[in-house]
Amino acid sequence: MLEIKNLHARAEDNEILKGVNLQVRPGEIHAIMGPNGSGKSTLSHIIAGREDYEVTEGEILYNGKDLLDMDIEERAAEGVFLAFQYPVEIAGVSNKYFLRTAMNSVRKYHDEAPIKRKEFLALLKENLEKLGMDKVMMDRSVNEDFSGGEKKRNEILQMAMLQPTLAVLDETDSGLDIDALKIVADGVNALRSPERATIVVTHYQRLLDYIVPDHVHVLAGGKIVRSGDKSLAFELEEKGYGFLQEEAVAT
Amino acid sequence: MTSENAMLEEFAQREYEHGFVTEIESDAIEPGLSEDVVRLISSKKNEPEWLLEWRLKAYRHWLTMEEPEWHNVKYPKIDHQASVYYSAPKKKPKLNSLDEVDPILLETYEKLGIPLHEQKVLANVAVDAVFDSVSIATTYRETLEKHGVIFLPFSEAVQEYPELVKKYLGSVIPTSDNYYAALNSAVFSDGSFCFIPKGVRCPMELSTYFRINAENTGQFERTLIVAEEGAYVSYLEGCTAPKRDEHQLHAAVVELVALDDAEIKYSTVQNWYPGDSEGKGGIYNFVTKRGACRGENSKISWTQVETGSAITWKYPSVILQGDNSVGEFYSVAVTANHQQADTGTKMIHIGKNTKSTIISKGISAGVGQNSYRGEVKMMKGATNGRNFSQCDSLLIGDRCGAHTFPYIEVRNTTAKVEHEASTSKVGEDQIYYLRQRGLSTEDAVNMIVNGFCKEVYDVLPMEFALEARKLLNVSLEGSVG
Ligand SMILES: Nc1ncnc2c1ncn2[C@@H]1O[C@H](COP(=O)(O)OP(=O)(O)O)[C@@H](O)[C@H]1O
Ligand SMILES: [Mg+2]
Numbered sequence: 001m002l003e004i005k006n007l008h009a010r011a012e013d014n015e016i017l018k019g020v021n022l023q024v025r026p027g028e029i030h031a032i033m034g035p036n037g038s039g040k041s042t043l044s045h046i047i048a049g050r051e052d053y054e055v056t057e058g059e060i061l062y063n064g065k066d067l068l069d070m071d072i073e074e075r076a077a078e079g080v081f082l083a084f085q086y087p088v089e090i091a092g093v094s095n096k097y098f099l100r101t102a103m104n105s106v107r108k109y110h111d112e113a114p115i116k117r118k119e120f121l122a123l124l125k126e127n128l129e130k131l132g133m134d135k136v137m138m139d140r141s142v143n144e145d146f147s148g149g150e151k152k153r154n155e156i157l158q159m160a161m162l163q164p165t166l167a168v169l170d171e172t173d174s175g176l177d178i179d180a181l182k183i184v185a186d187g188v189n190a191l192r193s194p195e196r197a198t199i200v201v202t203h204y205q206r207l208l209d210y211i212v213p214d215h216v217h218v219l220a221g222g223k224i225v226r227s228g229d230k231s232l233a234f235e236l237e238e239k240g241y242g243f244l245q246e247e248a249v250a251t
Numbered sequence: 252m253t254s255e256n257a258m259l260e261e262f263a264q265r266e267y268e269h270g271f272v273t274e275i276e277s278d279a280i281e282p283g284l285s286e287d288v289v290r291l292i293s294s295k296k297n298e299p300e301w302l303l304e305w306r307l308k309a310y311r312h313w314l315t316m317e318e319p320e321w322h323n324v325k326y327p328k329i330d331h332q333a334s335v336y337y338s339a340p341k342k343k344p345k346l347n348s349l350d351e352v353d354p355i356l357l358e359t360y361e362k363l364g365i366p367l368h369e370q371k372v373l374a375n376v377a378v379d380a381v382f383d384s385v386s387i388a389t390t391y392r393e394t395l396e397k398h399g400v401i402f403l404p405f406s407e408a409v410q411e412y413p414e415l416v417k418k419y420l421g422s423v424i425p426t427s428d429n430y431y432a433a434l435n436s437a438v439f440s441d442g443s444f445c446f447i448p449k450g451v452r453c454p455m456e457l458s459t460y461f462r463i464n465a466e467n468t469g470q471f472e473r474t475l476i477v478a479e480e481g482a483y484v485s486y487l488e489g490c491t492a493p494k495r496d497e498h499q500l501h502a503a504v505v506e507l508v509a510l511d512d513a514e515i516k517y518s519t520v521q522n523w524y525p526g527d528s529e530g531k532g533g534i535y536n537f538v539t540k541r542g543a544c545r546g547e548n549s550k551i552s553w554t555q556v557e558t559g560s561a562i563t564w565k566y567p568s569v570i571l572q573g574d575n576s577v578g579e580f581y582s583v584a585v586t587a588n589h590q591q592a593d594t595g596t597k598m599i600h601i602g603k604n605t606k607s608t609i610i611s612k613g614i615s616a617g618v619g620q621n622s623y624r625g626e627v628k629m630m631k632g633a634t635n636g637r638n639f640s641q642c643d644s645l646l647i648g649d650r651c652g653a654h655t656f657p658y659i660e661v662r663n664t665t666a667k668v669e670h671e672a673s674t675s676k677v678g679e680d681q682i683y684y685l686r687q688r689g690l691s692t693e694d695a696v697n698m699i700v701n702g703f704c705k706e707v708y709d710v711l712p713m714e715f716a717l718e719a720r721k722l723l724n725v726s727l728e729g730s731v732g
Contacts (some may be wrong), residue, residue: 048687051679072686081687088684092702098688101698105689141702158688 001026001063001197002047002166008057009046016042018222019058024166027194031208031233032201034219035241040201041085043219044170047199048082049075062166077109079165083155083172085201090142095154098142099124099161106162127160130190132183148175156187167191168199173207185210205237280337286310289437292337296406296440299413309426309436316430325591326535326562329500336438336471391455400453400484401446405473408444415446419477423506423543423570431502432539435471439504442472447482447513456712458487474505478513480546485516485712501560503538511546511573516554518711520719523559528588528617533561540567541597544576544605552579553596554710556719561590566624568597571605571633578607581707583719586619586651595625595656600633600666609640612704615651622654629666636666644674645703647696 002024009017016039024030034040046053047060049072060067067075090098104114115123128135131153143151152172159167169188173181188198188211200211208216208230216232217224220241226232280291289310293303318328395402401412409416426436443459459474478484488505501523507515517540526533536559542551553567569578580596598607613621621644629636644653655672677699685695701708701720708716 050683072683073689073691076687076689084684084687088678088680090681090685090699090702092705093698098685098698101690101694102685102688105691105694109689162688 002067002199003061004043004058005060006058007043007046007055007060009042009053009055011042011053015056016053016222017046020219020222020224022217022224024197024199026197027192028214029188029192029198029200029211031211031213031216031230032199032219032224033203033205033216033233033236035203038219039222040203040219041170044082044085044168044199044201047075047166047168048072048080073105074109077106081159081162081164081167083152083159083167083169085170085172085174087143087146087151087155089144089146091144093142094139095142096124096138099138099158102158103161123161127157130183131157131160131187133157149177149180152176152184153180156184159191160187163191165195166197166199168201170201171203172200173202173204181207182210205233208233280335282335283332284334284336284438288336292438292440295337296409298406298409301417302409305421305426306437306439309433310438312427313430313433313437316433318430329535331434334500337440394454395457398451398454399448400451400457401444402457403444405439405442405444405475408475412444412446415477416444416475419475419506419508421506423508423541424504424539429539431537432504435473435502435504435539439471439473442474442503443476444474445476445484445486447476447478447484449479450481451479452482453484456485456487458489460489470499470501470503472503474503475508476506476515476517477508478510478515478549480510481512482510483514486518487712488517488519489522499533500535500537503540505538505540505567507540507542507551509542509544509546509549509551509576512548513546514550514552515542516552517542517567519553519555519557521555521557521559521563524561525559525588525590526561533590534559536560536563536565538563538565540565541570542568542578543570544573544578544602546576547573547602548575549573550577550579552581552710554579554581554707555583555594556704556707556711557582557584557592557594558719560592563590563592563594566595566597566626568599569607570599570601571607571636572601573605574602575604575606576602577605579710580607580609580611580625581710582611583614583704583707584612584621584623585614585616586621587616589618591620593622593624595623597626598628598638600627600629600636600638602632603634603636605633605636607638609638609642610706611640611642612707613642613644613653614647614700614703615644615653616647617651619651620654621652622656624656624658626658627660627668627670629661629663629668631662633663634665636663638666638668640668640670642670642672643703644672645700646674646676647700 004020004022007017007020020043032040042053046055047067049070055068062078062080070078100115100120107114124138133153137150143154146154152175155172172184176184185207191198200207200213213230216228216230218226218232218236280288286307289306290303293306392402401408403411421436424432426433445457447453476484476486507517509515521536523534523536524532540553544551551569555567557563563584567580571578578598582594584592584594586592595611596609598609600607607627609625611623611625613623615621623642625640627638627640640657642655646653653674657670659668659670661668677696681699682692682695685698686692690698708719711719
């Protein structure tokens with residue numbers, strides 16, 4: 001589904017990614033771990049299409065298509081979803097309106113009719129309940145005056161409503177208490193299916209107690225320095241990232 | 252520059268959809284302004300002597316005045332002798348029946364989305380349609396008459412209710428008030444007159460739709476609304492003009508009078524032709540609007556969505572004379588391309604426990620310049636007077652500007668004035684976020700801008716809010732590539 005080959009990227013004068021390779025197949029959950037500043041968010045944003053980064057080498061294929069050649073909204077409509085590490089506030093726009101507009105934009109791209117109001121509300125209600133969110137939040141402005149945890153949950157709600165093919169969760173676990181963490185994990189697990197894939201970016205092993213990844217990768221110094229199964233996460237938990245960074249420098 | 256930034260930079264070329272011209276023969280006088288012209292206008296309208304004198308007094312005073320230059324807008328001096336001061340469609344419509352209105356005119360309004368056939372008109376909105384210098388049709392007159400509500404073209408009101416007109420005309424905005432108000436007083440041609448008698452809640456929204464059609468013609472309409480004790484009315488005003496390369500002057504005067512316990516809600520969606528993307532053509536919208544809360548517990552609200560005009564210069568104000576009276580001003584002003592706006596309000600607190608609220612939202616794109624200018628005055632007698640002002644500016648792109656000029660004067664120590672201001676940019680991170688959820692850049696900008704205006708939309712009557720949203724989106728069309 002997603003094939004990242006020898007990806008090099010920079011922002012301003014800063015070379016951030018220095019040859020990332022990653023292959024994600026349908027049905028899989030991948031975890032990307034790594035210390036702060038190692039380029040996890042950069043990688044996530046490049047998948048989503050943020051224009052602050054310049055890809056200097058390499059390519060990304062998404063379902064066989066050149067992802068880097070697609071507009072941000074086209075990627076979204078084709079099923080790429082990024083749960084932001086820092087969700088953005090939109091004053092004066094209700095969450096409900098925003099969600100519906102987003103869904104209808106994606107539908108329009110696929111030449112589908114807009115979702116019926118009733119159908120939308122029923123779906124919203126169902127997902128709110130699953131995520132333990134109060135429906136009054138839907139009438140509030142997008143992310144405005146939301147607590148850190150509420151913002152993260154709101155990202156998962158959007159994911160649940162949009163049903164993406166490839167979801168990238170950028171540190172959705174940070175700032176969440178254990179109950180919220182479980183709910184978010186439930187949200188991700190509910191989306192698990194043979195057609196979809198998820199990339200979970202985190203730098204704690206904690207989340208992986210609830211979302212069991214098929215593969216774990218460690219990003220350090222702009223490269224994936226180690227890949228393994230979920231046991232790698234436990235190893236990291238024990239030893240910390242220090243040894244990996246040394247490895248990265250050595251190679 | 253990122254490509255997103257480049258797209259925002261293009262936030263300029265917009266299509267103006269009301270820019271067509273109606274081919275109709277008109278009865279226009281020669282260009283130029285003089286006492287004779289003032290007399291000619293008055294006689295064409297068969298006005299009583301007192302009104303002619305009133306006009307002449309205004310004209311003579313205007314001659315002694317200088318065009319104001321204190322506002323933050325730039326334009327070449329207007330040659331008032333080049334303008335035509337009276338133009339009317341030739342076939343004089345009989346106002347008793349819409350069937351007798353020239354079909355070309357009906358078609359024009361149909362095209363503008365303002366059908367004048369009563370079967371088709373907006374449900375529960377009475378419309379007075381003003382075309383160049385005259386009113387061509389007023390709908391729902393009979394229904395209104397049953398409730399005692401007078402809603403007439405100004406020139407007819409002068410004939411039918413001279414005493415009422417005489418009593419209130421110029422009582423809020425004296426002929427000598429300012430340069431453009433004086434000019435309007437001298438040459439005003441038509442407009443709407445509206446009178447809600449004691450205790451009547453007007454059963455429908457009243458609306459005037461102004462259309463400038465003729466070339467080189469100024470439009471100088473006059474609106475006068477009086478709400479007697481305990482009366483209520485909601486009034487809507489809309490405006491459009493054809494695309495023309497020359498600038499055209501629109502200098503209107505609107506006076507509102509609210510007696511004890513009366514309420515007037517005045518909403519404007521101003522969409523005069525703004526000029527092209529190079530700044531050629533467009534309407535100079537120099538307007539004086541003021542309401543007097545004369546009675547106790549009276550209330551006047553101004554709500555405006557200003558998307559059109561090359562230059563907008565207006566300050567809908569409220570004089571809070573009656574104790575416990577309330578004044579409100581809600582405004583969205585958009586300047587794209589080369590548009591300039593210097594707009595705001597004045598709240599003059601005279602009575603006790605008077606309250607005012609000002610919410611101003613300025614949006615600038617292209618090389619548009621947007622200024623908020625507001626004055627809040629607490630006079631000696633304004634015990635416990637309260638004002639809250641909030642002025643927010645939104646910038647789209649790097650070449651536009653927003654400016655805020657608040658003037659505050661407090662002469663009563665128990666009065667309180669609060670002022671908040673903010674300036675923000677449509678953030679690239681916001682656009683990115685929305686696009687990541689599937690919205691196009693254009694839809695994303697529209698969503699952000701409409702969100703920014705929400706507090707003002709919330710107080711607009713329903714149909715107008717939809718119209719305003721649509722207009723704003725059109726204004727911003729093409730600006731984001
Ligand atoms: N837009 C940007 N401009 C310049 N430097 C950036 C930008 N985004 C990220 N960086 C830098 O790239 C490095 C990786 O950042 P990031 O991808 O956010 O790491 P992580 O998410 O793993 O903590 C950091 O040194 C950060 O300062
Ligand atoms: Mg990060």
